[in-house]
Amino acid sequence: MGALTAGLLMASGAVADITDNSGAGFSIPDNSPAGITSDISIGADETITDVSVTLFGAQHSWVGDVTATITNGTETAALFVRVGDPGGTSGDSSTLDGDYTFADGGDDLWAAADAAGFGVAIPVGTYAPSGVADAPVSLAGTFGGVSTQGTWTLFMSDAAQGDTGSITGWGISFSSGAAIPEPGSLALLGAMGLACIVRRRR
Numbered sequence: 001m002g003a004l005t006a007g008l009l010m011a012s013g014a015v016a017d018i019t020d021n022s023g024a025g026f027s028i029p030d031n032s033p034a035g036i037t038s039d040i041s042i043g044a045d046e047t048i049t050d051v052s053v054t055l056f057g058a059q060h061s062w063v064g065d066v067t068a069t070i071t072n073g074t075e076t077a078a079l080f081v082r083v084g085d086p087g088g089t090s091g092d093s094s095t096l097d098g099d100y101t102f103a104d105g106g107d108d109l110w111a112a113a114d115a116a117g118f119g120v121a122i123p124v125g126t127y128a129p130s131g132v133a134d135a136p137v138s139l140a141g142t143f144g145g146v147s148t149q150g151t152w153t154l155f156m157s158d159a160a161q162g163d164t165g166s167i168t169g170w171g172i173s174f175s176s177g178a179a180i181p182e183p184g185s186l187a188l189l190g191a192m193g194l195a196c197i198v199r200r201r202r
């Protein structure tokens, strides 16, 4: 990005993000480790600083069955793996109903599922990615420094018979390149400038 463009972006408070919400929806095959995949192809070649993935219109009657991962073909990160299952159990009995975003710094999905309880939907929102037995996962840590360009593949699977689910679509969003101050940071800069002015007047 040229200095002029970056300056204009900073002046307008814009964020240098790439978002592609074109991922196709699908039904998750019941009780199938092979699961199902869907690709999004990104043409832009930017250096990733952070990634988030959103499942749109997610439905499932037993979240503990479900695993979701994202990969660029080289690196793979879990979004969630059989929530509520520390190993060898049927997992959490709450459900999925709506749009769920997975991003570093999001809410605790396992805690939200536990709070929801049997047959109750986990609230829609932004959740931190997690792995097997709720192991912490960082999307920035996994994909930071890698190019946005290429094929990004969402994998989902269901590990137990009976309860089923689907998504209507999915998307991926990247923060890339030089950090652009967000409106909150710009306001902070403004406040700092004001503080400087106040100090000068003393």
Ligand SMILES: [Ca+2]
Residues within 6 Å of the ligand: 030, 031, 065, 158, 159, 160, 161, 162, 163, 164
């Ligand atoms: Ca199932």
